[in-house]
Amino acid sequence: MLPAAAPGPLSAAEIAFSGWTHQRFSLLGGNTWRQGGRDLGVESNGAVSLLWAAVPQASWQASTADWTWSVEVSVPPTDLSLRGGDDRNLSLYTIFAPPDVARAAQGMGIRKLLENPDIRVLMYVWGGAHDRGATVPSPYLGARGRTIVLRPAGVGQHRESVNLRADLARVYGRDDLALIGVAVSADSDDTKTRIKARIGNLRFSG
Template identity: 45%
Template sequence: MRILSLALPVVLAASAAAAGPISFGGNWNEQRLQLFNSNDYSFNGGSMSIASDGGVSLAWARTGRSDWGSTSASWNWSVDQSVPATDLRRKGGDDRNISVYFVFLPEADAASMEGANIRQLNSNPNVRILQYVWGGNHSRGAIQQSPYAPGQGANVILRSAGTGSNSESVNLASDYAAAFGGSIGALVGVAVSADSDDTGSTIRASVSNLAVR
């Protein structure tokens, strides 16, 4: 895993409209984390498929204005081929099948950084990212500071390494408070990653029906 927690561009504007489904459509983009290897993502409206062969990268999307005040999320995910169980607390050995990211800024920062690029966002120390993980060898519900960005990124373990299909429903507000303290702020972006480069293994997985509310 690389410094995924700081690699997301964001566009945000406030809105009181209700949030809802997030489409896996043409608004998603891949962010490479290494020069010579990455993952393959296929987008089909309600779902995303992932193929990773000893690679690592993430796909990200800006959230719509109506998603700004979201405090919970749900999705389905499936893994047909899995990386081995790893220690997600260790740099350079923390492969995982899937991470689903939720990126937050305080409301004032979100408004002032509307249209921010990657470099500008990276310079903001107030960015916070929850990373819901399928992988590793840890217990469900464990919350760990990211070894790459402690205090700014946190892993929330939902599934240990292995195959299967599952549905998830998470409380972003309570997990944020447990990981970082304080209130959740504004949801400004989402991302999905797969990471198999350290173990040189293979991932075949998918994410579908992602929604925030």
């Protein structure tokens, strides 16, 4: 496991895991999340849920994202394009909108946000049976969302750095969207297995 980050002030580009909203997808269940500033821990036992937060307007034009993550207990490999069969250890959702939509969407909840036809989502995933770098259609978001596989299912610890603007251009054909939201999910409900994982040191830059 990666060690928890040392306490200290967060820079303007660093996103603190504090005060994020827990979104469940059923009346019962959900993951157990532990928010700790630079570090977010999760345990999932046959469950699925996400935490999300709005991105400060100063970071709406961020071009890169960097973070660390680790998995101690992993779900098995799955087909991430399969609705109802797409368990994964961790997903980092980066949520984008055209500037006019971004301004109108301020204060909107995550469910309504993800249903907006103008929203575009890049989901960076640790999980699945796909090769690193594979881009997989979302079985839930349709044209609004794409999964980019950074790590197949398994345990370990890694640092990641992604070019948000290059991925937007490659996947959606435009790179001028505003980064308005971020979410982290863990998903073990389909395989009825367990996840124990962490993500930390999340920064948006550029």
